[in-house]
Amino acid sequence: MKNRALILTTVLVATALAIWWRLDGRGGDGAGAGVALAEVVVPELTAEESRGETLFNANCATCHGANAAGRSGKAPPLVHNIYEPNHHADAAFQLAVQNGVRDHHWGFGNMPPIEGVSPKNVSQIAAYVRALQRANGIQ
Missing domain, CATH: 1.10.760.10 (Cytochrome c-like domain)
Incomplete structure (x- = not known):
């Protein structure tokens, strides 16, 4: 159960960072690029x-x-x-x-x-x- 929670947390953090990266305009072809x-x-x-x-x-x-x-x-x-x-x-x-x-x-x-x-x-x-x-x- 702990491994599952760790994996879920890691996926959520990675997703949040990817969204931030794109919205911030640094991610290439994201919003505002x-x-x-x-x-x-x-x-x-x-x-x-x-x-x-x-x-x-x-x-x-x-x-x-x-x-x-x-x-x-x-x-x-x-x-x-x-x-x-x-x-x-x-x-x-x-x-x-x-x-x-x-x-x-x-x-x-x-x-x-x-x-x-x-x-x-x-x-x-x-x-x-x-x-x-x-x-x-x-x-």
Whole structure:
């Protein structure tokens, strides 16, 4: 009887966690998956920031969403206080692209390295993200 109760409890807990995972938006194609996680004001961009936007859209937006607003079930918004320059300097963007990132803030899972994006490209992407951050009150 104790084994039966343990099995039932385990199944109930696993089911509850699976439901939470899906409703929270991290479980892939569950409710709200792919929805932007932040509202982002887009400023007028300089030429370098515009190039960064193009590179971001080609290399980052699939996970981090349009205008770095994040995507539920995929990746966090980069227009967020966590990524302010004092906490994640531009060098963090370089390291993330080159080496990937172990999940440590959000629970979306690890970010893999991104192949074929040069350090110059990452600098342009970072300039775009920083412009978005400034326009949204993140200094």
